[in-house]
Structures are given as C-alpha cells and as structure tokens.
Amino acid sequence: MFANFRQSVSDWIFRATVPEAPPVTLSQRRIFILPTRQGYYFAFTLLLLLMASINYTLSLGFLLTFLLAAMGSVAMLHTWRNLAHLRLRPGPCPPVFAGEAAHFGVTVETPSRTRFAVAVRRRGEEPVFADIDASNVTMLSMPVPAPRRGRLACGRMEIFTRYPVGLFHAWSYFDFGLTVIVYPRPDTAAGPPPTHSRNESEEGIPIPGDDEFNMLRPYHAGDPPRQIAWKALAREQGLLSKEFNATASSELWLDWNDARGADPEARLSALTHWVMEAERLGQGYGLRIPGMTLPQGRGEAHRARCLEALALFGDPKPQ
Amino acid sequence: MSAASLPYGGPSLDVRNVFWLLASMAFVVAPHLERTPAWATIFCATMLAWRAWIAWAAQRFPSHWIIKLLTVGVTVATLYSYRTFVIGRDAGVTLLIVMASMKLLEMRTQREVVLSIYLGFFLVLTNFLYSQSIPLGIYLLFSVWFFVATLVGFHRVGRTPTMRERLVPAGLLLLQALPLMAVFFMLFPRIQGPLWALPQDARAGVTGLSDSMTPGNISQLIQSEGIAFRVRFEDRIPPYQTLYWRGPVMWNFDGRTWKASEFSRAATLEYSKAEKPVRYAVTLEPHGKHWLFALDVPATAPPGSSARDDLQLRSVRPVDQTVRYELTSYLDYQYGEKLAGILRRFALSLDEDRNPRAIALGRQWRDELGGNATAIVNRAFQFYNREFTYTLEPPMLGERDPYDEFLFETKRGFCEHYAGSFALLMRAAGIPARVVTGYQGGDINPLNNELIVRQADAHAWTEVWIENRGWVRTDPTAAVSPLRVEGGVNAALGPIGAMNSLIAADKFGVLSRLRYAWQFANSSWEQWVVGYNVERQRQFLTQLGLGLNIDWRTMALWLIGLTFLIGGAISLGLLVRDRPRRGEPSLVAWKRFCAKLAAAGLVRAPNEGPLDYLARVTKARPELEPDASEITRRYIDARYGSGATANEIRELRRRVRAFKAA
Numbered sequence: 001m002f003a004n005f006r007q008s009v010s011d012w013i014f015r016a017t018v019p020e021a022p023p024v025t026l027s028q029r030r031i032f033i034l035p036t037r038q039g040y041y042f043a044f045t046l047l048l049l050l051m052a053s054i055n056y057t058l059s060l061g062f063l064l065t066f067l068l069a070a071m072g073s074v075a076m077l078h079t080w081r082n083l084a085h086l087r088l089r090p091g092p093c094p095p096v097f098a099g100e101a102a103h104f105g106v107t108v109e110t111p112s113r114t115r116f117a118v119a120v121r122r123r124g125e126e127p128v129f130a131d132i133d134a135s136n137v138t139m140l141s142m143p144v145p146a147p148r149r150g151r152l153a154c155g156r157m158e159i160f161t162r163y164p165v166g167l168f169h170a171w172s173y174f175d176f177g178l179t180v181i182v183y184p185r186p187d188t189a190a191g192p193p194p195t196h197s198r199n200e201s202e203e204g205i206p207i208p209g210d211d212e213f214n215m216l217r218p219y220h221a222g223d224p225p226r227q228i229a230w231k232a233l234a235r236e237q238g239l240l241s242k243e244f245n246a247t248a249s250s251e252l253w254l255d256w257n258d259a260r261g262a263d264p265e266a267r268l269s270a271l272t273h274w275v276m277e278a279e280r281l282g283q284g285y286g287l288r289i290p291g292m293t294l295p296q297g298r299g300e301a302h303r304a305r306c307l308e309a310l311a312l313f314g315d316p317k318p319q
Numbered sequence: 320m321s322a323a324s325l326p327y328g329g330p331s332l333d334v335r336n337v338f339w340l341l342a343s344m345a346f347v348v349a350p351h352l353e354r355t356p357a358w359a360t361i362f363c364a365t366m367l368a369w370r371a372w373i374a375w376a377a378q379r380f381p382s383h384w385i386i387k388l389l390t391v392g393v394t395v396a397t398l399y400s401y402r403t404f405v406i407g408r409d410a411g412v413t414l415l416i417v418m419a420s421m422k423l424l425e426m427r428t429q430r431e432v433v434l435s436i437y438l439g440f441f442l443v444l445t446n447f448l449y450s451q452s453i454p455l456g457i458y459l460l461f462s463v464w465f466f467v468a469t470l471v472g473f474h475r476v477g478r479t480p481t482m483r484e485r486l487v488p489a490g491l492l493l494l495q496a497l498p499l500m501a502v503f504f505m506l507f508p509r510i511q512g513p514l515w516a517l518p519q520d521a522r523a524g525v526t527g528l529s530d531s532m533t534p535g536n537i538s539q540l541i542q543s544e545g546i547a548f549r550v551r552f553e554d555r556i557p558p559y560q561t562l563y564w565r566g567p568v569m570w571n572f573d574g575r576t577w578k579a580s581e582f583s584r585a586a587t588l589e590y591s592k593a594e595k596p597v598r599y600a601v602t603l604e605p606h607g608k609h610w611l612f613a614l615d616v617p618a619t620a621p622p623g624s625s626a627r628d629d630l631q632l633r634s635v636r637p638v639d640q641t642v643r644y645e646l647t648s649y650l651d652y653q654y655g656e657k658l659a660g661i662l663r664r665f666a667l668s669l670d671e672d673r674n675p676r677a678i679a680l681g682r683q684w685r686d687e688l689g690g691n692a693t694a695i696v697n698r699a700f701q702f703y704n705r706e707f708t709y710t711l712e713p714p715m716l717g718e719r720d721p722y723d724e725f726l727f728e729t730k731r732g733f734c735e736h737y738a739g740s741f742a743l744l745m746r747a748a749g750i751p752a753r754v755v756t757g758y759q760g761g762d763i764n765p766l767n768n769e770l771i772v773r774q775a776d777a778h779a780w781t782e783v784w785i786e787n788r789g790w791v792r793t794d795p796t797a798a799v800s801p802l803r804v805e806g807g808v809n810a811a812l813g814p815i816g817a818m819n820s821l822i823a824a825d826k827f828g829v830l831s832r833l834r835y836a837w838q839f840a841n842s843s844w845e846q847w848v849v850g851y852n853v854e855r856q857r858q859f860l861t862q863l864g865l866g867l868n869i870d871w872r873t874m875a876l877w878l879i880g881l882t883f884l885i886g887g888a889i890s891l892g893l894l895v896r897d898r899p900r901r902g903e904p905s906l907v908a909w910k911r912f913c914a915k916l917a918a919a920g921l922v923r924a925p926n927e928g929p930l931d932y933l934a935r936v937t938k939a940r941p942e943l944e945p946d947a948s949e950i951t952r953r954y955i956d957a958r959y960g961s962g963a964t965a966n967e968i969r970e971l972r973r974r975v976r977a978f979k980a981a
Binding site: 038042066163 | 430437440441456475493500503510850893
C-alpha cells in the first residue's frame with residue numbers, strides 16, 4: 001500500500017521524464033526518503049517499548065526507547081547520505097536477440113566514501129545491488145527481458161539504498177534515454193543460407209567482396225584492418241581501403257523472398273539466422289529486404305548493420 | 320573504466336550474519352538465566368544450536384507443525400513451572416525468551432530476521448524489570464550495539480562484512496543518537512504509570528522491613544548491603560545517636576511475634592516543639608510497602624502520604640519506585656501526653672499464658688518499685704547491661720516462650736530480641752509499651768555529604784508511655800551495646816561481609832574512598848536516571864529556568880526545537896565531511912610550488928614530470944636545489960609512494976609555504 005502510494009507521489013513529482021545529459025549527480029534535492037515497511041514495524045516496536053516503560057516506570061526502558069528512536073532518526077541521515085553526491089553515467093548497452101535479456105549499464109562513482117549496498121532497478125523489476133568503491137568506477141548492469149525485436153528503451157530508472165539499518169528507503173530517479181537494439185530471434189530451423197545466385201543479369205557489375213583486388217577507396221569506419229592499405233599509409237597517402245571484388249560464384253544474397261515464413265517476423269527470423277550462419281562461415285553476403293538493400297560485405301560491423309536493419313524492419317514501436 | 324565490483328542480488332541470510340544474530344540473542348538472554356527455570360535455559364541453548372547448525376550445514380528448517388507443537392509445549396511448561404494460569408512478570412519473561420529462541424527456527428527471510436532483532440530489543444527491556452543498575456545498563460548498551468551491528472550486517476550485499484564493518488557503523492549510529500536520547504529523556508513528558516494493572520510479582524524480591532517482627536528476622540536483613548534510603552540534610556547533620564528513622568510501629572503481640580496494628584489512625588500531629596527543626600530530603604528505594612521513614616517526629620506529612628497517631632508516615636500508594644520527599648522533624652519533643660483508655664489497654668495487652676517468667680519478672684519490678692515508671696525502666700536497663708551480649712548470631716529460640724528462653728537462658732541477642740523482650744517486660748510491669756522498627760544511624764558519604772542508610776542499619780527499639788511525659792523512646796540495645804547506637808552496627812559487631820573486612824584491612828582508605836566514589840556515582844544514577852520521574856522532571860525543568868508551571872505543551876515545543884537543532888547539527892557535520900574534496904592535498908601543495916617557480920620564470924612544461932622539472936630547476940638555479948629536491952621527494956612519496964599521513968602532508972605544505980624562488 002505504501003509502495004503504491006510512494007509510486008504515485010513520485011510519479012506526480014516527476015511528471016515529465018526527459019532523458020538527461022550525463023553525468024547525473026545525485027544532488028540533495030533529487031533524493032527522496034521514506035520509511036520502509038521495516039521502518040514502520042520499528043516504530044511500532046518503539047511504541048510498545050514506550051508503553052512498557054511507562055507501565056513499569058522503567059527509566060532505563062525510557063532510555064532504551066529513546067536511544068533506539070534517536071538511532072532511527074540518525075539512520076535516516078545515514079541512508080540519505082549513502083546516496084548523496086553519487087555520479088551516474090550511462091554504461092554499455094549491447095544489442096541482444098529477442099528472447100534474451102537485454103542489459104542496461106550504468107556506471108556509478110562516489111566522490112568520497114565507499115557506499116554500501118546501492119541498487120538500481122527499473123520499475124517492477126528486480127534490483128541489482130553493488131558496493132560503490134571509492135577508488136573505482138562501478139558498473140551496474142541491469143538485466144531486462146527483451147521478448148520482441150526492435151528498440152528496447154530503458155526508460156526511467158531508480159537508484160536506491162536502505163543501508164545501514166533498512167529503516168528507510170532513499171531513492172532518486174534518472175533517465176539517460178538508454179536503448180538496446182533487439183535483433184529478431186534467429187530461426188535455427190531455417191537451414192543454411194541459400195547459395196544459388198540470383199544476379200546473373202547483373203553479371204559484370206563489380207560487387208564488393210574480398211576475392212579479387214579491384215581498387216583503393218577512402219577508408220570507411222568499420223572496414224576490417226586487413227583491408228586497410230598499409231603500404232599506402234606508409235607512403236603518406238592517407239588511410240585507404242583496398243576494395244576487392246567477390247567472385248560471382250561465392251556471392252551470397254540473403255533475400256526476403258527466399259525466406260519462407262507465414263509472416264514477416266518468421267522471415268526476419270530466418271534472415272537473422274542466415275546472417276549469423278554466413279558470418280560464421282566467413283562468407284561475404286548482402287541483404288535484400290523490402291525497402292532496403294545492404295551491399296555485399298563481411299565482418300563484425302557488416303553483420304551488425306544487417307542485424308540492425310532486420311531488427312528495425314518496418315519501424316517497430318519502441319518497447 | 321573497469322567493473323570494480325560485480326552486481327549482487329539483495330541482502331541475504333549469510334551464515335555469519337545468522338551467527339551474529341544468535342550471539343546477540345545469547346548475550347541479551349544471559350542475565351536472565353539465573354532466574355529462568357533450568358528447562359528454559361536448556362531449551363534456549365538447544366534452539367540456538369539448532370539454528371546455528373541449520374545455517375552452518377545448510378540444513379532444512381523444521382516443519383511448521385513441529386514449531387506449533389513446541390509452542391504449545393513451552394507455554395504449558397512455563398505455566399506449570401510457575402504454578403500459575405496468569406502470565407506474571409517471571410512467567411512472561413520466561414515465555415518471551417523461549418518464544419524468541421523458537422522464532423529463530425522460523426527465520427528464513429530478511430523480514431523475519433528483522434522481527435527477531437526487534438524482539439531482541441524487547442528482551443533488553445525485560446532485563447530492566449529486575450535491575451536498573453549501572454553495570455547492567457552498560458551491559459545492555461553493548462547488547463543493543465550488537466543488535467544494531469547485526470542489523471547493519473544484514474543490510475550489506477556481496478562480501479560478508481568484517482566485524483569492524485559491522486561494529487563501527489553501528490557504534491557511530493548509536494553515538495550520534497546519544498544527544499537526542501538525552502534530550503528525549505529529559506523532556507519527553509512523563510506519565511505516571513502504570514497504564515494497566517501490574518502482575519502480582521512485578522516487585523518481588525525487594526528487601527526491606529516487614530510489618531511484623533519475630534526474633535531473627537532483622538538480623539537476616541542486616542546481612543544485606545542494599546541501600547534503604549539516602550538523606551540530604553539542609554544544614555547540619557544531627558548527632559549520630561539521635562538518628563532514629565521511624566518505620567512501622569508494632570502494638571500487637573502474641574507472645575512471639577510483634578505486628579504492626581491496623582489500630583493507628585490518620586491524625587494531625589499534636590506535640591510540643593522544643594527546639595529548632597531539622598530539615599532534610601529523603602530518597603527512598605522501593606520497598607513495596609506503604610511506610611515512609613522519618614526522624615521522629617515529623618512536623619508535616621509529605622504530599623501523597625498521611626501521618627498516623629503513632630507517628631508513622633504512610634504513603635497512599637505502595638512505594639514501588641524510588642521516591643523523594645522533603646521533611647522537617649523535631650528531635651526534642653513531647654508527644655502523646657494524653658493516652659486514650661482504649662489505646663492504653665491496647666498498649667498493655669499480654670498473652671498471660673506465654674513467657675510466664677518474663678511476665679513474673681515485670682510484675683515483680685512493679686511491686687518492688689511501687690509502679691514508678693522511670694525507676695522500672697532504669698531497673699530493666701541495668702538488668703540488660705549486666706548480663707546480656709549483643710550478637711548477630713543469636714541462638715535459636717523456641718516457638719512457645721521465646722522471650723523467656725532469651726531473658727533467662729541464652730542472653731545473647733540482637734536488637735529485635737531486646738526491643739521485643741523489653742516491651743514485654745514493660746507491659747507486664749504496667750507501663751504501656753510498643754515496638755518501633757526502622758533504621759538507626761547511617762553512613763556519611765564525604766563526597767557529597769549524603770547520609771546513606773542501608774538495610775544493615777535496620778533497628779528495633781521500644782517506646783514507653785510515662786505519665787506527664789508521653790511516649791518516650793527507650794532503646795534497650797543501647798544498654799547492652801552503646802556502640803551500636805553511637806557508631807552503627809559495624810562499630811558494635813565489627814565489619815560484616817567480605818567488602819567490609821576488606822575495608823577494615825585498608826589502612827590508607829583507598830578502598831573506602833573508591834567505595835564512596837562508587838556510591839556517589841550510584842546515588843547520582845539513582846537520583847537522576849533511575850529515579851527520574853514526573854516530579855524529578857518538573858524539578859529539573861524548573862531548575863533549568865523553564866518556569867515553575869511547565870506543562871506538556873511547553874515540553875513538547877522544547878523537545879521539537881532541540882530535536883531539530885541536534886538533528887541539524889549532526890546533518891551539518893555529515894555534510895561538511897561529505898563536501899567533495901578540492902583534490903589530492905599533496906597535489907595542491909605541489910601545484911603551488913610550481914606556481915612559485917613559474918613566477919620566477921621557470922614554467923613547468925605540461926609533459927614534464929616532477930623529477931625532470933626538478934633537474935631543470937636545479938640546473939638553472941643551483942641555490943634552490945636543497946629545498947626544491949626535498950619538496951619534490953616528499954611530493955613523490957605522498958602521491959606515488961605508500962601514501963602520506965596527515966603530519967607528512969602538513970610538513971609538505973609548510974615547506975612549500977616557506978619556499979622562495981624569487
């Protein structure tokens with residue numbers, strides 16, 4: 001009940017969630033604090049202790065009651081202080097396949113002491129705890145299930161602590177606008193990528209591959225290192241990439257029309273599997289899906305481009 | 320960037336955390352063990368061991384029906400061992416202890432851990448039902464510390480915290496809580512308890528005088544070092560032999576036992592005052608009965624009490640907490656010149672069948688001396704003085720004619736023997752007589768000039784009624800052992816008990832001074848902590864100058880104000896400590912050193928390390944070499960070496976300040 005109440009109060013306070021520019025420092029104003037359920041039990045215990053002390057006129061009972069009450073109030077300060085002045089930055093948010101858990105990374109730094117048992121969570125999900133060491137940057141990686149392809153937005157996150165005695169819950173919200181790209185789930189039943197060549201009509205047109213040296217062209221980000229023309233670099237001609245032509249026989253096109261499936265999602269899953277397979281076999285490949293054609297290529301960056309195109313096909317609603 | 324620590328799940332029931340809780344529980348229960356039945360002790364130990372084993376060997380918890388069965392079992396066992404159907408103090412505490420130890424077996428989740436710890440705080444309180452002494456208070460403060468440390472441990476994640484990592488934060492919390500606690504203690508409006516009826520045994524085991532006197536029961540009391548009350552005199556302390564603290568007055572006599580009568584009535588005291596009164600304040604320890612002790616005779620009765628026509632002060636409520644009252648007494652007085660017929664008959668009543676020889680002796684004196692009361696009293700005193708011995712270990716006396724045996728055979732006795740037999744002889748001789756019990760003398764603490772009256776000072780004497788003089792105090796013990804009345808029981812009997820024999824052996828008085836200091840501490844503790852009640856609070860706040868008629872609203876306002884003040888001070892202190900640092904102190908000092916050199920034309924290049932820079936500086940300005948190399952060495956030590964102490968940093972700063980390049 002109190003949790004719900006707290007949620008609605010904080011929703012009201014943070015009506016607009018605008019992604020913030022990092023780093024976010026948890027200043028005094030943005031930290032909130034309320035008793036936990038344990039805290040209310042503690043207050044009830046104090047009430048019982050007080051009544052017993054009055055009834056039996058136990059002066060030392062009064063002392064005990066007041067010591068614990070004062071300890072509770074001081075604990076509020078300590079809990080609050082366990083969160084204050086922490087600096088938050090977005091961490092890595094690597095892409096995942098649908099059905100896996102996406103991980104949203106947040107790095108936390110403390111300007112002074114070590115902070116114990118600080119946790120980060122998204123609403124309604126299990127928190128991830130860590131001690132924030134004074135001499136280091138701590139990364140908290142929050143697993144979130146990613147059931148569907150597309151862009152998974154992290155949204156508002158809560159950073160909280162209950163240390164040292166668990167009587168109070170101090171928390172703050174932050175939103176870096178973190179997203180994770182969720183690739184379609186690979187359909188392993190789709191078999192190996194089709195090897196037939198569908199581009200006889202386009203014979204003669206050089207297709208980027210890596211079998212036959214063709215020409216030097218300016219370097220693009222993502223070109224594999226072995227494609228860089230090191231000799232040209234040594235001659236101070238600048239950073240150039242060697243372009244090769246793929247031979248028509250090894251040329252592989254992963255085509256929307258080849259993928260069988262009842263619905264677009266099934267086709268996307270099959271294509272995803274093929275991209276993975278082709279990459280695994282070390283083959284060059286291109287991707288043709290409605291509205292987009294990615295030229296022949298190979299390597300980590302190429303694969304990521306292809307998978308991203310598949311993930312964002314048809315512009316799925318952000319989750 | 321590096322991932323310094325891996326994320327963890329939430330707080331857990333780690334083995335060591337569980338052990339801490341079990342140890343704290345054992346610690347808080349320990350003082351109870353001398354009181355609880357043996358089966359409860361064994362049961363508790365078993366439960367603790369069982370829970371420890373579950374945690375240690377990752378065993379399964381017992382099923383719910385076992386717990387239910389045990390609950391019923393221990394409840395029945397508790398009621399049976401106290402032979403009661405009502406949960407009184409002792410039975411309640413025993414039940415709470417066994418239930419708390421059983422609760423540990425149900426402790427599977429974080430929530431249940433916390434409830435167990437809260438239960439532990441309750442167990443702390445139950446100890447105060449039996450004693451509120453300084454040592455126990457300190458002991459239980461430690462136990463609270465351990466519980467809070469356990470709580471801290473349970474709220475850590477990942478690596479199990481070390482003992483230091485538990486005790487230090489917990490100690491800090493409690494230390495910072497102390498000022499707030501003190502303010503609450505002083506200002507929280509006190510309510511006079513009890514709020515509900517106390518169980519019968521709530522005040523059991525309090526020592527003190529009883530309302531009857533049989534030969535032998537005061538000498539038991541005298542072995543006790545316990546304090547009966549403390550007295551602070553306004554100016555002078557009256558002579559020792561006049562310090563008769565009146566307690567219950569006994570009229571009823573059945574041949575063996577003297578009993579306080581219900582005959583005495585509330586009365587306004589009428590007596591002739593002869594001299595300057597003595598003013599004093601008494602702090603009386605709880606004794607569970609109604610009477611208040613006063614020097615005879617009190618001029619007025621303190622609030623909440625009434626004076627009886629036999630000069631007793633009786634409190635309306637039983638004295639079951641420390642009370643303090645102020646009194647004025649007249650030591651030289653005449654009282655009760657007129658004795659009503661019924662009272663006279665009552666003060667002469669005797670069981671003719673018992674103690675025949677004593678009665679015969681009394682009659683013989685009356686006949687010989689022609690009923691002259693003064694002469695009879697003197698004769699009796701001579702009788703006692705000649706043949707009797709004052710001793711703490713009198714021989715046992717028979718049931719039927721104990722005073723005959725005492726007067727004519729054993730002739731060894733203690734004050735109750737003398738007072739009882741003397742009153743009997745007087746009644747037989749036709750002189751109205753009664754026995755008064757109370758305390759005589761006391762012990763002056765030189766540190767605060769307070770008179771401490773112990774149970775060992777318990778005394779019994781008699782009062783006889785003499786025509787034209789009224790009731791006169793006659794103390795036959797003084798006839799046997801004048802030292803008892805002039806110097807206290809220790810002077811008359813020699814030291815009692817180990818403590819006293821130590822003190823007697825201590826020639827330089829170190830021990831007795833220590834003992835006085837301890838008594839002083841105890842007395843302040845009793846007065847300002849244990850005895851801090853509604854009246855003491857009012858008195859204290861008046862002394863603080865908060866006004867004479869302070870009400871709870873003013874107190875609440877002060878309380879809130881001071882709470883905010885102290886809370887503000889603590890948070891300010893914490894904030895100052897949290898202020899982000901300006902940088903490494905050694906780096907700040909070194910940058911200042913560089914700035915000084917730069918002002919002299921030697922600007923450090925951005926890529927120049929401290930040693931390269933030093934080399935260039937010494938080449939350009941050889942005369943700066945000793946100072947500059949010392950500063951550089953110290954800076955490198957502090958920043959890249961094993962770190963620097965505050966002193967070393969201070970020294971570096973001082974050298975930089977003294978450094979002159981221009």
